[in-house]
Amino acid sequence: GLFREHMSFFPSRIDANDPYKLADVAATLTTGSPEELQAILEDNDAESRLHKALVLLSKEREVSKLQLEISQKVEEKMSEAQRKYFLTEQLKSIKKELGMEKDDKDALISKYRKKLADYGGKDSIPAEVMETIESEMEKLSTLEK
Secondary structure (H helix, E strand, C coil): CHHHHHHHHCCCCCCCCCHHHHHHHHHHCCCCCHHHHHHHHHCCCHHHHHHHHHHHHHHHHHHHHHHHHHHHHHHHHHHHHHHHHHHHHHHHHHHHHCCCCCCHHHHHHHHHHHHHHHCCCHHHCCHHHHHHHHHHHHHHHHCCC
């Protein structure tokens, strides 16, 4: 990736035996704050300078590990949700194919027709009202799921 490419560029440009330059390069590879980076540049003690750079690199490593964990968990949850959705859709399709499950709107229309029958059927309801009911049920049957 980009990091490897970035790193392959450095050896030709840096003397790895110079602890000051090594600390500076290490610090630039982090997302340290300007204050943290400035503190490294201002430190004249090689061991202290390297230690500060190491602390920044360690923080960077921890942040990267956390980001990786989070992205893996998110990916797992998304994969699980997609899997569940796919299986649910397959189950619906199989039930429909076997005639075990009616479409939701078909079930609703059947429920309304049963209620109409319970009230005495079409004959007990005024024609205008029945016309409106039939029209609305027709609309319902053509709606997308």
